[in-house]
Amino acid sequence: MSLTATRRAGARALPLAPATVLLLTFLAGPILWSLYAAFTNTALSGEAARHSKFIGLENFRQALDSPSFKNAVVLTLTFTILSAIIGQNALGLGLALLMRSGSRVVRVVVGAFVLGAWVIPEVVAGYLWYAFLAQEGSLNHFLHATGLGSQSWLFSSPILAVSLANVWRGTAFSMLVYSAALSEVPKEIEEAAEMDGATGIRRLWNVTLPLIRRSVTTNLMLITLQTLSVFGLIFTMTKGGPGSHSQTLPLYMYEQSFSFGQLGYGTALATVLLTVGAVFSLIYLRAMRTEV
Amino acid sequence: MKRGLLVTLSVVTATTMVLAGCSKDKKAATPAAKTTSSAAVSAAPSAAPASSSSATAGAASTPASTVAATTAPGGDGKPIKIAFQQFGEGRIMDDFLKTVTDKYQADNPGSKVELNAIQASENDYYTKLALLVKSDKTTPDIIHEDTFLINSDISAGYLKPLDDYLAAWDQWPQYVDNAKAAGRGLDGKVYGVPDGTDTRGLWYNKEVLAKAGIAVPWAPKTWDDVLAAARAVKAKVPGVTPINVYASKAAGEATSMQGFEMLMYGTGASLYDAESKKWIVGSKQFKDSLGFMKTVFSEKLGPNPQQALDAQLGNIVHDDLLPSGKLAIALDGSWLPGGWGPKGGKPWPEWADKLGVTAMPTQTGQAPGSVSLSGGWTWAISAKSAHPDEAFKVIQALQNAENATKYTNDAAQISVRKDVAGDQAYKDWTGKMGALSEVVAVTQYRPAYSEYPRISNEIQVAAEAVATGQSPEKAAAAYDAAVKRIVGEDKTITK
Numbered sequence: 001m002s003l004t005a006t007r008r009a010g011a012r013a014l015p016l017a018p019a020t021v022l023l024l025t026f027l028a029g030p031i032l033w034s035l036y037a038a039f040t041n042t043a044l045s046g047e048a049a050r051h052s053k054f055i056g057l058e059n060f061r062q063a064l065d066s067p068s069f070k071n072a073v074v075l076t077l078t079f080t081i082l083s084a085i086i087g088q089n090a091l092g093l094g095l096a097l098l099m100r101s102g103s104r105v106v107r108v109v110v111g112a113f114v115l116g117a118w119v120i121p122e123v124v125a126g127y128l129w130y131a132f133l134a135q136e137g138s139l140n141h142f143l144h145a146t147g148l149g150s151q152s153w154l155f156s157s158p159i160l161a162v163s164l165a166n167v168w169r170g171t172a173f174s175m176l177v178y179s180a181a182l183s184e185v186p187k188e189i190e191e192a193a194e195m196d197g198a199t200g201i202r203r204l205w206n207v208t209l210p211l212i213r214r215s216v217t218t219n220l221m222l223i224t225l226q227t228l229s230v231f232g233l234i235f236t237m238t239k240g241g242p243g244s245h246s247q248t249l250p251l252y253m254y255e256q257s258f259s260f261g262q263l264g265y266g267t268a269l270a271t272v273l274l275t276v277g278a279v280f281s282l283i284y285l286r287a288m289r290t291e292v
Numbered sequence: 293m294k295r296g297l298l299v300t301l302s303v304v305t306a307t308t309m310v311l312a313g314c315s316k317d318k319k320a321a322t323p324a325a326k327t328t329s330s331a332a333v334s335a336a337p338s339a340a341p342a343s344s345s346s347a348t349a350g351a352a353s354t355p356a357s358t359v360a361a362t363t364a365p366g367g368d369g370k371p372i373k374i375a376f377q378q379f380g381e382g383r384i385m386d387d388f389l390k391t392v393t394d395k396y397q398a399d400n401p402g403s404k405v406e407l408n409a410i411q412a413s414e415n416d417y418y419t420k421l422a423l424l425v426k427s428d429k430t431t432p433d434i435i436h437e438d439t440f441l442i443n444s445d446i447s448a449g450y451l452k453p454l455d456d457y458l459a460a461w462d463q464w465p466q467y468v469d470n471a472k473a474a475g476r477g478l479d480g481k482v483y484g485v486p487d488g489t490d491t492r493g494l495w496y497n498k499e500v501l502a503k504a505g506i507a508v509p510w511a512p513k514t515w516d517d518v519l520a521a522a523r524a525v526k527a528k529v530p531g532v533t534p535i536n537v538y539a540s541k542a543a544g545e546a547t548s549m550q551g552f553e554m555l556m557y558g559t560g561a562s563l564y565d566a567e568s569k570k571w572i573v574g575s576k577q578f579k580d581s582l583g584f585m586k587t588v589f590s591e592k593l594g595p596n597p598q599q600a601l602d603a604q605l606g607n608i609v610h611d612d613l614l615p616s617g618k619l620a621i622a623l624d625g626s627w628l629p630g631g632w633g634p635k636g637g638k639p640w641p642e643w644a645d646k647l648g649v650t651a652m653p654t655q656t657g658q659a660p661g662s663v664s665l666s667g668g669w670t671w672a673i674s675a676k677s678a679h680p681d682e683a684f685k686v687i688q689a690l691q692n693a694e695n696a697t698k699y700t701n702d703a704a705q706i707s708v709r710k711d712v713a714g715d716q717a718y719k720d721w722t723g724k725m726g727a728l729s730e731v732v733a734v735t736q737y738r739p740a741y742s743e744y745p746r747i748s749n750e751i752q753v754a755a756e757a758v759a760t761g762q763s764p765e766k767a768a769a770a771y772d773a774a775v776k777r778i779v780g781e782d783k784t785i786t787k
Contacts, residue, residue, distance in 0.1 A: 043742075044419060045445050045742060047448065049448035049449075050449040062777065152598055155601065239542065241542045241601070242541070242542055242602075244541065258419050259749075260746045261418075261419075261742075
């Protein structure tokens, strides 16, 4: 049996070979190259561009020594927790819950607005928010007109400003995921809980949320990974500044790789970002498992 | 077992998402974002930017073989490719190159020159160029190379030494000595023919200074004279920012060059010790230079903090503060009037009447009395060029007396050639700039070796730190630590 079976399996796999080769070349290839480059001192220009060499963990040691790197990690975590895990996630869930009991008109109007923000390209959204928050921007004009003084968030708390923009842009995704999940929750169970005297919050916490647990995990994982790698939004709004007060890992990586030409160091940072993403994913998976 | 598989699968998905995920929504976006995805994937560099630049160069540059087939004799018939930066609306270089190369092709039947205008901001231009010259299939023959990067590219082996060509070229003696040094590598060979430079000094508003009781024309002899004038403006002319010195990371190289180095090189010290080939740390002069910035910002002689840290400060100074008389003194570059001309971004024909210009004095007036830093661009030949001889002939055409004069005047460059400096049209427009065209004699170039961009970044960090309140000692200590981290402790020297 085994010989024919193996032969048959081999023959069946044959048509897949071109696709596999393509995938390996264009998907795994760059990832592997990036991992390799993280351990070299390869650069765009300078001596290292001519003779790049294997330097082991030097790039990572350099990163851990560098205050800019620590700054970037802290900012990345702040940005991700603030704008994705708290902002987009909670707001998306809230909107989905409210829309469930809203009238058709409300649902359509709110949905259109939230989705509108999602549809706008990242860089356009970044520019819109820059124009809104800038010193001479529309928000300040409005505040002046109403006698409320003025704000300078892009300058005074840039990470908050970009987080706000990211919440605005990304909430639609969470809202859609949760709307879909909530529509699957059987009405009877909620009604039964209501009969037992469970109040709104309690019903949500003890009944609805456990039922949509898997969607919560999926949503959290997707938006976390997406937010970790946000670049265009921050680049257009603040370029990582003032100073490096909003320089998250992707912006730091860009600066090191393309302003300073340090490709090896840049790819090492990419590897770190990858690890951060993997850690988040593991935490989510674990959280889901304990609740099963 | 199943769970383990699930975990593995998710981690793999996670990895792929981080690497590839963000690039998805950015495809529709700007070139800046485009480079990001290659930053994340970091394997893309060889593909993405190179392809986009060849796209901008038009169909002509990519299918080199088709062009070759249509061109006449002369070697293998491949065209000489010239790579230069083009960004925004300016077409001065484009027009200049077209005129020169059309004539060159007419004069040399059978030769073909092709222009490869790289559409990119400065940083992106460096990146695209570095990627182009890495392969002999894509390399341009002639490269418009920034002096900021030339040393880095020399040590990368991207450029060809020109000494043999220059020795036989009758025009080379026309270049002033410190301009020849702009294209010189650590090995002493020359890799680039400069086509112009810029200088830096103090621009001042004549009316405001007169109101503050300062004698105009103003000619400060020491740093204290500069500060005294700024203090007088603050005391007597309310509503006017006394002085602008770039001191933020957002302003980038402007902070390093127009700001910090204009001070540092006026103390007699340097950032780099040419003798031992090491970077200098721990110098008193470094702290003194930061101290000047500290004084400017702690006494509120400079722009308010928010303005000082604005990435657009350069434009604000040029388009608004100087023309509207809201800034008394600006430590800035010789190129400012370029944007005030009839075709500039902010036409301001009266600038020559309103503004005076003087050289930046040295710290205590020590010789040579004034200081200036220079950048500028050079023409270089790619080490991978298949036709270096013909490429140099094209450079000769670009830099013959007539064309060198034309380009210097059109692009509002400070001349690096003796004959151009004697040209009447050149004298006419630089006459208004007074001191800024005279400081060519004392001007210095940056130690633009391959570590320089990162060291320059640390200078900006230090400058911003003192501008926002830190002590010069602390900022200098952080700079020293950073420099040691970048170049290695053995490549630094304490002076």
